[in-house]
Amino acid sequence: MKIMRRILVAATAVTATVAMAPAANAAVNPVLAAPYLYQWENAQNPVTVMQQSGIKAFTLAFVLSNGKCNPQWDGERSLTGADITRVNQIRAAGGDAIPSIGGWSGNKLGPTCSNATTLAAAYQKVIDAGKFKAIDLDIENTDEYENNTVQDRILGAVKIIKQNNPGVRVVITIGTETGGPAGKGTRLIQQAEALNVPVDTWSVMPFDFSSGGDMVAMTKSAVTGLKNQLKSTFGLSDDAAWRKSGLSSMNGHTDNAGEVVSVANFKSIVSWANSVHLARVSFWAVNRDCNNCAGISQGKYDFTKANAAFTG
Template sequence: MTGETASSAQERRATGPHAGKRLSPWRVMLGILIAAAAGVAIWFGFHTVTDRVVIDPNQPWFAAYVDTTLTPAYAFESPASAADEDVVLGFVVASEEPTCEPSWGGAYTLDQAARDLDLDRRIARLRQQGGDVVVSFGGRDNTELAAACPDAESLAAAYRAVIDRYDLTIIDLDVEGDALQDTAVGARRAEALRILQSERDADDPLTVWLTLPVTPSGLDAAGEAVAAQVIDAGVQLGGINAMTMDYGVDLDGRTMGDAAISAVTGVRDQLVDMLRDTDEPLSSAAAWARIGATPMIGQNDVVDEVFTMDDAAQLNQFALDVGLGRVSMWSANRDRSCGDNYADVRIVSNYCSGVDQGQESFAVTLGDGLTDTGTAGSHTPVPLPSASATDDPATSPYPIWNADTRYLAGSKIVWHGMVYEAKWWTRGDVPDDPMVSGAESPWDLVGPVLPGETPYVVPMLPPGTYPDWSGDTVYHEGDRVLYDGVPFEAKWWTQGDSPAAASDDPDGSPWIPLTAAQIEQIAGSG
């Protein structure tokens, strides 16, 4: 799977399988139940004993992938249905160069994503509504952290930075392309995961899912080797999630739904074989709870492969029948019909599925009857503020809403402890007006003001980077100036119009301040 990003393109421990592992209560319970009820599909939470995660037996969970850095941003923080309440955010990879520092799509560090994408705030908002996130590392493009970090310890630290930042209970490792073939990278990845799991208490487990490409008959040799490395390192694998997409082979008349079922059946058999000689063997029936399926909805990258709504219903029913561990899809960003102006739907779009969905949703169809990930209760959500709360400029990351200020589309403000973003030009429209529906309001609710936040200070550039603004100078579109150290760019011809007025009248002012990302780029290039 891949995402469209600003930079889109990307040890082994041990002396034997599960060396040093202790027999956990889950394994004891699993062995007893398998012996007593062979052939019955059994689901034990996320394969660890915990009071926080309770999954209904034989109920798989559903969470769609979200292309996190794709613009315009997909509003996962405002779920349209129960099926949209949990999401898998992709992809965390190495920062550009590359370095052993986690980034979103190679385009945003974790801090930059918090600022430029409001990612932390949007996650907090989703959790306020009872949803949760899984974070996926890797993907098809950019450089995987396991390839950029020099050893397992530094890789574990990079993973840990993401896990701690977003308070994660489940992580997803999407291994594709060159990463499948590099055994040294695979050993480093496996050992880092073992380190992370060994640090967690029994009541605070970390569930690890491997997402791997498949053929219609299961994992290929490279994918099976990656999974075996993780298991042999002593990692308690939550499951293997099959990317049931882009097969690139003759399906012999089978539908994409048929191919998906065939693929995950093959992966189940392979997982049983891999675990047979370990201390957590599984029956074929029980193994279903450790298998996931992730189709690419609608038009796949392979022109002749189209995953339809009928395929989605077929896969959903199969998941319920066998107690599949997980169903996902690529991607929530694409879960809609393409517009009339998109002429050739055989060309994959990041914004639509390429099939006529009518009023139907792939997420709703695939997620029908499935549970959520069961992890939302493991967090303490940022409390919802009172509607009468008084906003404090000292703890507000954006200006507090003012009825007399004119706001352009994209402007962000704070009101009653929540952050809102303007959808279009607005003035005097109360952001939380209870009499106005979300579609009619000029404001989108982004999420809560987070604990510890302070006003964002626009970075300034040193004197001489651009000329200081002068009221006597004629400026043309694209000219840049400094005003009290803050860089501005002219939108059109102007003379005598001070950039200071841009904040009061952003629409009418000929000046627009440079974004923080632009300023950082200029400062870095200098």
């Protein structure tokens, strides 16, 4: 996701402060089918998207460090400002949201916070600001992914969050090879087991593989590889491992020249994900889900409509 997803374009600063978000909608699972939505380019009105696509949840990107162990939206906007207004609007329309903490670029909380306790406190600020019932930790690039000490710090913080908020679900999103997570991704999964960290859902990003190829087959292979790692690492049955696995695709042209996830591809991926009962299906991003916005011919919100058909 080096071009469209991984380069963070600075958003216009928002200084207004609003009331905290209302309680999350208990009827909506924000982890299940929640495409990414960001605010720095081609921002979409989430209520309009919901009305036109049938989607009920969004993954809001990204929460970053403001240079200190302090979380802000895109590293610069208050946790209780315009972004929480957006959460309020989603919930008032019958939906819900999950914040994504991390991403490819920008200042990350993992390396900035000095230990697991202070990092957990930063995550807690995010949870409290939105009364969120789930968080997505997008661990890729930089020291959050590459540095073993920071990986362990993140896992330690997750353990604290789960102890203090047993009802809050934690998703960890990582990159993958066509055969499943490798290298530091595998190490992160194994450390979660070694440190007894109760991660609810592991989600992979099955793209940026090559200059083309069968993206449906490669997605299935990558997610199956994740499932197999979870099965062997945590001693799970196939069914239980599938239900802890998820994916976040990329609509249209990915960051790799020639690699494309078409609408038909994504519909097939969603159908397969339903058949194996994955815990999560998402994609990057709603902002790119319109004709030629992702370099392909499509109808507006075609990918979001397909994502809304995921029922787990």
